[in-house]
Amino acid sequence: MNILVLLCGIADPKLPLPRDINALALDSLRAAHPLLSPFDEAALELALKLRDADPTVHITAVVPVSSTTDPLLRTVASLRLDQTFGLDIQHIPSWNSLGVAHACAAAVSTLDPLPSLVLIGREFGDCDDGTTTACIAQALGMAYSKLVFSIAIENVHIHAVRQNGARQERVRLPLPAVASVTNDARSKLRHPLLKNVMVAKKMTFKMIDLSEPIPGNVQLTALAAAPVRTRATTCRMLPGNAQMQANVLAELLLAHGSAR
């Protein structure tokens, strides 16, 4: 069984944004301070759990990066994957979800053997809202489920547990399949073993180069910091000890909020 994990990475959200916000500066922030997003981590952990359950599972990761020295490649490889590739999609802006999906699908088709299961975080990078993952599945023409927490493989099917609105359900999909994975307590990424971190430090990585033109029909016309949400009046700080604060809180909640 070959599992592919597509991991986009994000710029460390704790770092301040560049003063002059432009596409290049944001790309540089991502390149210099990359992290796996909570959703990338969930997808990777799910792949590792499937390998724990069946040691014959092979895991390949494909990570969009600008160079083979991107630290994210090492981070990913330190989890002892079978193969880790970089994918150069610098020429495709991250908000062009259809273009990114085309490129990812084209990259998948260069893999030999082709994966039976593709795992992707429910959001792909810093500018995606779920559009890209759905389109990657469509481009690959595979069965698809979103918001998956866990998967069990059974011959030519998977049984996935997923969130659907307010309820959870179990779905059976034929392989090959794509699952977009959501964050959950069950899919918190494990820490790599120190020896595997050391091995990953010495690894060299290959890039998948795509030559075919990528469609793009959306242009970015402006980028700006999101407006800061502020209030006209300052926050009313409740005075006194915990009991006094609790009394006023109870009054406020009962006066304004009670759903009855």
Place this chain on the structure above:
Amino acid sequence: MSMSSMRRIVVVLLPTQDAAEQHSLLNAAAAMSSDHHCPLDIVALRGGTQVDVTPAPDLPAHATWWDVVHDGLVQLSTDSLAELAAQALAAAQLAPTMPRLVLLPPGPDGIEVAALLAWRMDGAALGQCMKLEIDGAAVIGHRAGHGGRIMLTLRTQQAQCFATLRAETRPERSALCIAPDRHALALSGTLPEACDVTSIEQTDALPSLEGAKLIVSGGRGMQGDEGFGLLRDIAQRLNGALGGSLPTVDAGWIPVARQIGQSGKFVSPRIYLAVGISGTLQHLAGISSETTIIAVNKDPDAPIFSVAEAGAVGDWREILPALLDRLESTAAEPA
């Protein structure tokens, strides 16, 4: 305005959609339609087994409402809904004689159906927009990136353009609302094969976040199940819903269906009680600007206090038990 620069606005309503979100999407679409003199169609998808017809609200613009019925739509999966929406958009009654802006409800289902339609119909995908404008032949979408920290302005001239819209605009009070012209549209094209789905029994009996008037929400500062137990009791006492930030989902204190924020649910209760939540943009992106936030946090400099109406600086371990006692004793008092 010349016909060549005109766009038909088509709203696709999904049967899985929350009524409040449906209402604000329709009002935003009607406002765009009257501002830009664009025809407005509403395509309400409905399965063959679904008996109740979506009530068509009066809108501040002339609109044509299509009740789309397909006897084969048994499973409300997004690929079936995307296929049915594609069939409806190709129907003669809705034929694309002019460029279209197709709007879907915000949230995972709307995003997926919009993406699948854009992919299949060689359209432009603008993603989850907070605002949309029509500028001659172009559509301009405004949406967030980098966890709500930046705003992207995207422009496309593509004839078929797809977006989800989370609009907080309310119709003007003075606007005259009229009933849409209502028609049935029966479709019978092939739908994807249903897949094998079974529901998992619900262990979480609290009301859902959708439509909740009061939400009690916890963050990483709750430090474990014990704190969330108290929040749950307070929510129950107030008939409210329970929510949390992303780290609390990752820690397993609440299910992902209760995650609020940029990547979770968008909520618009009257009151949002935020306990042990710092107030990051990623979290605040999930709370309506019309909601009153009340915060409890031990750090007086926590950013949540700059968006809260009232706040208590202190440890939840002291404040929450006292709050629960007070709520219980108030409930026990004779009216």
